[in-house]
Amino acid sequence: MIRDQEFLKDIASYCIENSKKLGATDVGVKVIHSVSENVSFRNKKLDESNRADSFAVNLTTYIEKKKSSINSSDLSKSNLEKLIERCIDATKITPSDENNSLPDKDLMSKEIRDLNLYDETHYPNDKKIEFLKNVEETASTDEKIVNTEAGFTENKNNFILANSNGFLGGYKTSNFSSSCVAVSRINGAMERDYEFGSTRFLQDMMKPEEIGKIAADKAIKKLGPKKIKSEKIGVIFDKRISKGILSTLASAISASAIARGTSFLKDQINSEVFPNSINIIDDPKIEKGLGSQNFDSEGVETNSLKLVENGILKNYLIDTYYGKKLNLKSNGRSGGTTNLYFENGTLSFKDLLNSEKKFLYITETIGHGGNIITGDYSVGASGFMVEDGEFTYPVSEITIAGNFKEMFKNITLANDLQMKYSTNAPTLLINQMTVAGK
C-alpha cells in the first residue's frame, strides 16, 4: 500500500541534510510514492492488468545562485548519497543566474487544508472487471459496434515537498478513472469514439452503463462522414475539446513565455483579450477537484485567481524564477494551472446551435497546430454540420485555421459548464474560422 508521510519525510530530510553537508546553500526536494492498478478489457474479455508501484525523488541544490537537479527512482540511501554528490559537483560548475532561488519565505503555504482529495477505498480488480463488463455490455448493444475497449485505473499517491528554508508539506491524493473506446463500422469504413470519467472518489464515478452508451452512441453518429467545401464559417467546439482554448491561454500567459518574449499575449496584461462577457478563473481550492492543490510545485501558497475578468487579461501564471525576471511575485503557479475554467455564458446549448443558420460543430481535433509565439492555429478536425439548429451529417478530413488573437475575441459561450476535467469549458462558438476541405 501507499507509504506514509513519515517514510517520505525521512528521505526528504536525508537529502536536505546531506546536500547542505556537501556545500549546498539551499535545497529543494520532492519525494513521491504512487501505486496504480489498471485493468483493461477488449471485446468483453480481459485484455491486460497492470500494477505499478513507483517511487521518485526530485532534488535541486543551490550554491548561492548556481543550481542543478537530479531525479531518481531508487530511494536507497547509498544511491541517494552518490546522486547528491553528483548534483553538488554539477552545481559547482554551472554558471550562476541571479534569478535562481527558493521562493520567498512569506509566500510559502502555511497550513494544509483538507480538500477532500483522497479516497482510501480500494476497488479490487474483480470489481473493476465487473465494472468493465457492464461498460462493454452496454457499448456493444448495437450491431454497428464492431470493437470495444474499456479500462479502469485506480491511483493512490503520496508526496512530501520540502526545502532548506524549513518548508515541509505533503498529502495523499487518489484518482479513479474509467474509459471506453468504441469502433463502429458501416460499408467497410470505421469510426472510433470514446467516453472517459475521472474522479477523486470512487463513489463519484460515472455509471458503467453511461460510459459504454456514450462511447457507442458517439462512434455510431460519426459513421459515413463527408468532406465539406473550403469556406469561412462559425465553428462550435464541443465541451470535450473547448477546454483546449484554455490550455492555449495558459501556455501563452505563463511567466516563462512572457519573460522570454515568446507569447502572442506579451504586453497584453490589462488589455481586452476576450469579449467583455468572458471571465476565466483558476481555483486550486475546489473540494475533490482534479486540479486542486494546497500549494504549487515549489510550496508556494495557491489561491483562486481571476485570469480574465470582463474580457481583460488580469494575471499571468507566475513561478519564482520567471517572477523574478518579470519583477513580479510568484502567485503559486509553478507547475501551471490548477482547476481552470470559463464562467458560464448566457446562451443555452440549444440557443447557441440556433444562433446562426449553419455551423460546423467540432468534436475532435488532431495534430499540434497551435503556435504560441505567433498565435497561428491550424489543426485537423472532425465533427458535424449543424443546420437550423439540427445536427445534419458527420464531417471529417478537414482542417480549421485561424489566429488565437482573433479567435479569442470572437468567442461566445453556452451555459453548460461541467467540472469534469481539471480544465473545463462550456460549449464554445468561434465566429468565423477558415475551414479547408475539398
Place this chain on the structure above:
Amino acid sequence: MSNFFKETDIDTSQAEAIVTETLKNCDDGELYLENHKSEAIVLDDNKIKSSTYNSDQGYGFRAVTGEVVAYSHSNDISKESLRKSSENLKDTLKSKKGTYNHEIPKTNSKYYENINPIESKTFNSKIDLLNSVNNYLRSKGSIVNQVTANFLGEHKSIEIIRSDNQVLKDDRPLVRFNVSVVLEKDGKKETGVYGVGGRQSYDDYLKDGSWKDVCDEAFRIANVNLESKPAPAGEMKVVLGPGWPAILIHEAIGHGLEGDFNRKKTSAFHNLMGQQVASEGVTIVDDGTLHQRRGSLTIDDEGTPTENTVLIENGILKNYMQDRLNARLMGTKSTGSGRRESYKHVVLPRMRNTMMLSGKYSQDEMISSVDKGIFAVSFGGGQVDITSGKFVFNCTEAYEINNGKIGSPIKGATLIGDGPSILKEVSLVGNDMKLDPGIGTCGKAGQGVPVGVAQPSILINKMTVGGTKL
C-alpha cells in the same frame, strides 16, 4: 552475471527461479530489467537554464496467456517486491492455461557501441558549447530575439530474463542536440528549430564546427518564416522534400501497419494484406538495423533481434510490424518491433526507422509539373486516427508553387489526408532518399520511443492544406 541484483537481497538464480515458476502456465512473458541514466542541459535566454541528471532503475514483470497480458512493475528490485508481482500476475491469469514458447532468435550483430554519452563529454565542455551556440547565433544581429539550445543524452542498459534462464542484454546510447531560435523583424516573430542525434557520442555529431551547421539551419528556417504569407486552404498538389517529411509515411501508414491494431481489426489497413495500397513506385520498409540511427535496436524490448521489415513493396502491402504477442495471435513471427518506453510500460509493436525508398524522378521534375500547390520542406509533429485512417502533420517550412515555380514561403499549416488512400495519390517518387537528422520521438498509448524516418522527394496529387486563405 546480472548487474541488477548486486546491491539487492536477491541473486540472479533466485530471480530466474521466480520467473520460471511464474510463467510455467503462460504462453509468454519475461522479467525486464532496466537501468536508465539521462541528462538534460538547457541554455535559454542567455543563461544555462537547467542541468538535470536522472537515474532510474526498475523491473517490469510480464505474463501473457492467450490475449491477456498481466504486468507489474516497480523500481524496488527485491525478493519481496518480485514475489508480490509474481502473485499479482498469477492471480490475473489463474483461469488460463498456456504453453511457453521458448523460441527466440539469437544475433551477433550490433548496431551501436556500448558507450555512455553522458560521461564521454565533460560537463564543462557541454556548457561551453551551449554558450558558443548562443554567442554564434546572437552575433548574426539584433534580429535574434531568443536562443534555446540543449543537450539530451542517455544510456540505457536492459536485461531480459525469460523462462528457463534465457538472458538477453543490450546497452543503448542515445543523444540529441537541439537548437531553437526566435527572430523578430518589423514586429513579426518566427521560430526555427533544428537538431541532430543518434546512438553515438555527442561529439560524433558536433565535431569540426558542425554544431554551427545546426545553428545555421535553425536560423535559415526562422528567416524564411519571417517572410511567410498566409497559407492557402483547400485541396491541391503537394511536393514533399526528402528526409524528415517522411513523418507523413510514419503517420499515414506506419501506425496503421502495427500488428496490434490489425489483430484487433481497428486499423483501416486490417483487411488489405496483399492488396495494392500505394502507387506502383512506392516501397516502404521499417528497418531497425541501420548503424547508430536513432530508431535502431540490436534487440527489441522482448529480446528479438531487429530486422529490415518490408511493409509495402511496389505498392503491395506485404507485412505488418509485430511484437511476440500479436505475431503469435496472428500466426506469424515477431519482426523485432516489440518496444516499450521503459520498465514502467508494456510492450507494443512500434516503428523503428521507417523509410520510403528512392524512385527515379528528380525534385525539379516534380515541382515543374505543378501548376498550383505547395512545396513542404520541413515539418513539426503529426498525428493519426488509425481507425478512420485520417492523419495530419504541420509544416514548419513550406512554399507555394505557381506554374511550376517555387514562390513565397507560407505560414505553418496543417495538412490532412486519409492513410489508406494517400499513397495511391503519390504520382512521382524522387531519386533523392534522405534520412532525417535523428530527432524523432513517436508517441503511442502514452509511451514515447525514439524513431527515425527517411524518404525521397515525392509528389502527392491531392491533399488538403489547412491554411487561412481561401
